[in-house]
Amino acid sequence: MISVKLKWLSAFFILGIVFCLCNQSTIFLSTFEGGDFAANSLLVLKAKKLSLLIGNYSRVGFNHPGPAIIYVLAFGEFIFYDLFKVVSHPISGQLIIACFYNAFWLILSLWIINKITKNILDALIMTSTVVLFLSFMDHNVFTGIWFPHLYVLPFLTLVVSLISISDGKVYALPITALSSGILVNGHISFIPIVGILLIGTLSYNYIIKSSTEDKIFSKFFLEKNKKLILLSFLISTLFFIPFIILTVKNYPGHLQEYYQYSKNKPHHTFIEAFKFLSFYWKGLTFCILGIICSIRFACLKNEWSKFYFLIFLSTLVVLLYGKYGVDVLEYTYVALFYLVSPGLFIGVSIVFLLRYFVKNKFFSAISYLYVVILFAFSLNNIRQPLDYASHFSETTTPLVYSKLLAIKKANRLVLNLKSDSGGTIWFRTLSFQLLSFRDNNNIFCIEEGWHISFTKDTLCSESEKHDLDNKYNVRISKEGHMIPINGFEAGGLTFEKYEKTGSLEDILFLQGWSSIETDFCWSTSQISSILIKSEDKSNRKISIDLEGFLPNQAYVQKVKVFVNNKFIRDVEFNYLNNRKYVDIDLLNGTEEFKVDFHFESPISPFRAGISDDPRLLGVAIRGYKIY
Numbered sequence: 001m002i003s004v005k006l007k008w009l010s011a012f013f014i015l016g017i018v019f020c021l022c023n024q025s026t027i028f029l030s031t032f033e034g035g036d037f038a039a040n041s042l043l044v045l046k047a048k049k050l051s052l053l054i055g056n057y058s059r060v061g062f063n064h065p066g067p068a069i070i071y072v073l074a075f076g077e078f079i080f081y082d083l084f085k086v087v088s089h090p091i092s093g094q095l096i097i098a099c100f101y102n103a104f105w106l107i108l109s110l111w112i113i114n115k116i117t118k119n120i121l122d123a124l125i126m127t128s129t130v131v132l133f134l135s136f137m138d139h140n141v142f143t144g145i146w147f148p149h150l151y152v153l154p155f156l157t158l159v160v161s162l163i164s165i166s167d168g169k170v171y172a173l174p175i176t177a178l179s180s181g182i183l184v185n186g187h188i189s190f191i192p193i194v195g196i197l198l199i200g201t202l203s204y205n206y207i208i209k210s211s212t213e214d215k216i217f218s219k220f221f222l223e224k225n226k227k228l229i230l231l232s233f234l235i236s237t238l239f240f241i242p243f244i245i246l247t248v249k250n251y252p253g254h255l256q257e258y259y260q261y262s263k264n265k266p267h268h269t270f271i272e273a274f275k276f277l278s279f280y281w282k283g284l285t286f287c288i289l290g291i292i293c294s295i296r297f298a299c300l301k302n303e304w305s306k307f308y309f310l311i312f313l314s315t316l317v318v319l320l321y322g323k324y325g326v327d328v329l330e331y332t333y334v335a336l337f338y339l340v341s342p343g344l345f346i347g348v349s350i351v352f353l354l355r356y357f358v359k360n361k362f363f364s365a366i367s368y369l370y371v372v373i374l375f376a377f378s379l380n381n382i383r384q385p386l387d388y389a390s391h392f393s394e395t396t397t398p399l400v401y402s403k404l405l406a407i408k409k410a411n412r413l414v415l416n417l418k419s420d421s422g423g424t425i426w427f428r429t430l431s432f433q434l435l436s437f438r439d440n441n442n443i444f445c446i447e448e449g450w451h452i453s454f455t456k457d458t459l460c461s462e463s464e465k466h467d468l469d470n471k472y473n474v475r476i477s478k479e480g481h482m483i484p485i486n487g488f489e490a491g492g493l494t495f496e497k498y499e500k501t502g503s504l505e506d507i508l509f510l511q512g513w514s515s516i517e518t519d520f521c522w523s524t525s526q527i528s529s530i531l532i533k534s535e536d537k538s539n540r541k542i543s544i545d546l547e548g549f550l551p552n553q554a555y556v557q558k559v560k561v562f563v564n565n566k567f568i569r570d571v572e573f574n575y576l577n578n579r580k581y582v583d584i585d586l587l588n589g590t591e592e593f594k595v596d597f598h599f600e601s602p603i604s605p606f607r608a609g610i611s612d613d614p615r616l617l618g619v620a621i622r623g624y625k626i627y
Helices: 004-022 024-029 035-048 068-083 090-117 120-137 152-166 173-186 190-208 219-224 226-249 254-264 270-281 284-298 305-325 332-357 360-382 397-407 424-438
Strands: 413-417 444-448 471-476 487-490 493-497 508-511 527-533 541-548 557-563 566-573 579-585 592-599 619-626
Touching: 004 024, 004 090, 004 360, 024 090, 035 068, 035 090, 035 424, 068 090, 068 173, 090 120, 090 152, 090 173, 120 332, 120 360, 152 173, 152 190, 152 305, 152 332, 173 190, 173 226, 190 305, 219 226, 226 254, 270 284, 270 305, 270 332, 284 305, 284 332, 305 332, 332 360, 397 424, 397 487, 397 493, 413 424, 424 444, 424 471, 424 493, 527 619, 541 557, 541 566, 541 592, 557 579, 566 579
Parallel strands: 413 444, 413 471
Antiparallel strands: 471 493, 487 493, 508 527, 527 592, 541 579, 541 619, 557 566, 557 592
8 A cells, every 4th residue: 555645745746747748848958048047047056056145136136035945956956966967957957947836836725725625636727737838828837947937835734734724724834835935036026925824814713713723823723733833933943044144144234125126116006006916817807806806715614715715815815916025017027926826716617616516426437537637737838838947048159258268368357248229239248148157167247237147146346347458348149230450259149358438537527517526427417418529530439328317217218319419319227238339320431420419217315215416417427439
């Protein structure tokens, strides 16, 4: 007789293998990753040395609280690539472990639902319904390694474990601690989300339960379950250790960054937040219907009410998250984890309806048929290639890396990443940076265009910034453009030897400027003008080095540029692209260039609440180049 534990363990391994088979084309055809995945792999390298204390990077410029998921990916890379050589590239090891990671949370959720309902058929119906819903909404959830996808199934486990806790059962309390720790490590927003869910669950238990055996805050309950409660507390604490160490070593550390972001982030209206919420229900009608039914059924006080209560509670939390926690509501990926709630709503409702309408003698047969059909449809969705599979196939990365190695001298190369509206330079630079780190070569630093995703290991020191012999500008290669004599082209990028720009002393500041501050000068008016002279009448282009003034991460500085009273172009500065070389084509024979900057929304540091500086700032000009 096979033991129950062995059955569940077997189910986990079988499901993990099934997910791997569904994703085998991506796993075995992947080569070199770029963009987000290369950024994560840079952290994976540190995790494999057991030296990583920070979490994955955020697009708004800081790292999330902890490295738990990164260590999971590192384990997969180590086992399947480094140790057993099952795959030919490191990223494939991460893709394999992700399949088992997701299988783990799914089987754990099924186990908890089975414990709650005391019926494996009910549990299978609910879980298979959630899986089908998720596979239709975003099939990448089960086999992908993008972090928004890696939060989804742990959140399902968290919600169903809280359902059991709301009923006064604590067998899943350590699982609650485990899933909460994974989520909080992965994204800072899960701290308030998990906190509100936990408070709401405990409040529900306190109001609904009258027996001291099921009332969590009763003395009898706490005494009876003190060992399990202590274990759960220790598990939760474990996930905060890296964050505590970093905060103590570099106080206030990330705390200051999190506070500044929350302070400066704009809030949305409840109507806007509700529209954001409705995306996960496939429209406003289904969203409203789901919420109304959840509230109604949560009040029935039957065996299903606790499910509907947690569905409603999670909905309320995500509504508040949309209003207060999300900066750009169009980025619906930030709450993909919430998809489990509509899925769970459908699953619970189907079980409820089957129990009500189907006679007992037919229930088992219909239930098994339902589960098999849903599982088949789900697999058909899951076996589709990952939407971002192409991000694991940067085949030109070795060529770029080899050419950089060829021009590198004793010191690190200094790269200036130029205007990159599509993110191509960022994406590919991360790819060849990762390859160099895997080769134990930190061959370059980044002066212009650095982002937290590159890690602080690539920040240039002050001495490196002045090493002009090792400095290169990196631009997108354009068809028909000649390869520079003092550079090279590879992987769709052009690397051109840096040439010193004209100094600020060569610029005549006509109106709307501050005095020169070291190596830059601020615009201080709605319209600011400069005059630049050229001794060579054959010059065709001017490139002006500008940096926008952004009082917070959500601010955007827009500028209209005129040359000799003729409109040339619009320029936009934002948090992710705050320093640019503005290139302006010129006419032959022109000796003087009057450049006017018309600012849409200059702002003073005083008005922004940063300092007492009353000047109306738009951009800082750092230099120029005429060629």
